[in-house]
Amino acid sequence: MTRHLPALALLAALAALPFALGHDPYLLNALITTGIVTIAAMSLNLLLGFTGQLSLGHIAFFGIGAYVSALTSLGFDVELLWGLRIVHEPWPPVVGFGLAVLATAGCGYLVGRLSFRVRGAYFVIVTISFAEVVRLVALNWVELTQGPLALTGIPPFSLGLPGLGSVTLRTKMQNYYLVLVVGTLCYALISLLVRSRFGRAMRGLKENESLALSVGINATRTLTLAAVISAAMAGAAGSLYAHYLRIIDPDVFLFSTTVTMVIMVVGGGKGTLLGPVVGGLIFGLLPVALRPVMVPEAQWMVFGLVLIVIQFVMPRGIVPGLARLATRRRASEPARVPVEVRP
Template sequence: MMRKLHASLFLGSVLLLALLPVAMPDPYLLSILASTGIFIVAAISLNLLLGFTGQLSLGHVAFFGIGAYTSALLSLGFDLHLPWLQQPWVVQPKPVWVAFASAIVAAGLAGWLIGKLAFKVRGAYFVIVTICFAQVMRMVAINWVDLTEGPMALNSIPALTLWTPDGLVNLVSKKSTYYLILVVATLAYLVVAAMVHSRLGRAMVAFRENETLARSVGIKVTHYLIIATIVAAAIAGAAGALYAHTVRIIDPDVFMFMFTVTMIIMVIIGGKGTLAGPVVGGLLFGMLPELLRGTVAPEVQWIIYGVLMIVVLTFMPQGIVPAVASLVRRLLPARAAAPAKPAVQHKEAV
């Protein structure tokens, strides 16, 4: 019954979001929702690690940045200067969707590398390795000026395109960008949901709860953790590529630690270890600053932001989605146990 309820809520939510530009076509609102949607995709990827395997990645923004730079560089073309090459290696611009797919692969490979290095020791070591990796990538983006343009930024990044009977259409309008991000976010949600409901997902939850017991029954913990990291990194890379092709200018700030903090807040407030948690937390804390803008002073906005976080974590320590789900579970049995109204009895005619 709960599975059917979840499916109905998912389909209803996607349909509602798809109809939103029709009901509220304001370009500013669509722009905010699109920006929020990109970080929701990144939060969905982080939730796969933090929520379902129990591994905290404080450098998750590294995969986001790798996806952004890979897609931007391949779509623009670049010259790679290496000491052992007499002539620079010239890479011609690639079609934007080829660049987008390459960004997902590059981020996934980075996740595989981090997983192989960090999960042999795990715990705090994984946190440290991910933080260091993100900082190293940021320094590379700043200092490898010949490739990344450094602080001057990569600009004029091509927009993603869509084939139509009339030819290719650049997805540059607010409405088209919104729908593009909605499609990618839906696919990311479905990929994570498929993993969670599979044997892999059950194994992840098992070693999150008790790793020793999971090992004793034959679960290859490190193997499954690496798979989860690859998938999480690939989805984060897709979010980064979306960011690059929608903002169309990127600089080393895509590796900022604050982006990781934003993802963690979305996951924890919404409810880590739940599929809908990053979506709910992302919509709430992604839209809140924009809703308060122009209403209260900037410093008051941050106060409201912090107070709301404290209130949610105090009264809903597991997050918003688990709290609501618990309330629904309590109400459903109560309705089922309620005595049925007696049928009206008709007296037999004498």
């Protein structure tokens, strides 16, 4: 139970944060978007932190989740080859969320099966190429995605509550707690995975792949499953993004978002559970503090400087660095020897 105390304390603080901010809509919007990107960073950490595989095309799963969920809830009418026409009537956004998770999980499986035969720099190139192909499809398939004109009027989530009927999540406060709940579930799932036999197999492949293979770990199957779960979580984040903003365009596939995810993971501490969360909060809210005083280009410079300072002071990231400092402090404290008092 003690090892979960930092996570529980952070969860309690995040649950109470909107009340401390006085329900400020600007800050709530920043927290919601930061939370959504943090969920995507957590999914990236499952690959980068626990298997050592760097995906620079992770934004593709995020964008696919956004478009699948949006199109499911909006409906579409498209003509394919040989006069085949597909007409889809709008479904509830919750169904779109589920389909976004399934669709991105399937994409993660395909990318994993194809690319985990070649790892290292080759895997990075494959993931970047996949993201660019998906972006071009979203940009040019105007009949389905509206291309640069964007999909608009995406409905917000509606949740059926026993005894209360259906509740439509329109306010920022409602969306904030929806993102917090989804993020908590993703964190719990990752925590269970990394402490399971599957998690030990992932870490084994990261630390010493030859040794892991010698004891019977199937590298391709393990890494592909990690890619499937990681992609599904990124798709869930994309679905939240689409139904919160209620408008998406091909800019959702911007490479800079993937870079932001990597910064969150590395700065917070890759291979740790809380690392992407802490890094996500810092690097997600940093632009909010910098926006009034500098242009976006200068913000990226500050991003780089902050990351360099963190890596210089805490080479493994913020969370491992703080854990090491706490361990050293406990070790340096003198042991308390009980004093025997005699009458």
